[in-house]
Amino acid sequence: MLKFTPILLAVLYGLAMYRFSAWRTGKELDTKSTELADPRLRELMSRLAKALDLPRIRVHIYEIAPVNGLAAPDGRIFITRGFYDRYRAGEVTGEEMATVIAHELGHVALGHSRRRMIDFTGQNALRTALAMMLNRFLPGVGVWVANGLISLLAARLSRKDEYEADAYASALLVKAGIGTGPQKSLFQKLEHLTGANGAATPAWLLSHPKTAERIAAIEANEARWTPVS
Numbered sequence: 001m002l003k004f005t006p007i008l009l010a011v012l013y014g015l016a017m018y019r020f021s022a023w024r025t026g027k028e029l030d031t032k033s034t035e036l037a038d039p040r041l042r043e044l045m046s047r048l049a050k051a052l053d054l055p056r057i058r059v060h061i062y063e064i065a066p067v068n069g070l071a072a073p074d075g076r077i078f079i080t081r082g083f084y085d086r087y088r089a090g091e092v093t094g095e096e097m098a099t100v101i102a103h104e105l106g107h108v109a110l111g112h113s114r115r116r117m118i119d120f121t122g123q124n125a126l127r128t129a130l131a132m133m134l135n136r137f138l139p140g141v142g143v144w145v146a147n148g149l150i151s152l153l154a155a156r157l158s159r160k161d162e163y164e165a166d167a168y169a170s171a172l173l174v175k176a177g178i179g180t181g182p183q184k185s186l187f188q189k190l191e192h193l194t195g196a197n198g199a200a201t202p203a204w205l206l207s208h209p210k211t212a213e214r215i216a217a218i219e220a221n222e223a224r225w226t227p228v229s
Contacts, residue, residue, distance in 0.1 A: 106168030
């Protein structure tokens, strides 16, 4: 029993840290966000809501500069002030912003926040177990190897979530009459908008799939969904 105690403690620590992080994120979002009131975007959100048979979809603006969208652990949807400013400047269309909202709705609907809590605690336990095992053969180095392996696993799981949220968004956008064109065009703009250089990072280290791979996955879904005449 004693030899499993560090793993059990790692699970409990991971769970506590996730809960604390979710609480802290929620508090910050409460103090740094307001509900989106843009008429054009609200009209597009109404189309998404109708497609989901919902009375309305509430989206908030998170007052930070980076370009991003996010789904909070409590299910609320946010776009950052930086992203909204790019829309107001004409760099991003209303339909492209709607694809961000649809993507974040996918994370909520598919339970990714809940799954990330399970993944995080499991990864923490696995990291501890691997470090204990590897340190027998690689004293002082095992923990670094374990951390590296778990980082690769976490990145792969994150990419899987992104593909799933993309597919959900594609289906919702088609049903709402917006289509996947804005979804694909936004992906082509993202590296410029965010200042990221995904091409310089190996694919297996990325938390999000590369642009070309995301677009290819959307087009593969479209091909499967289109009836053969």
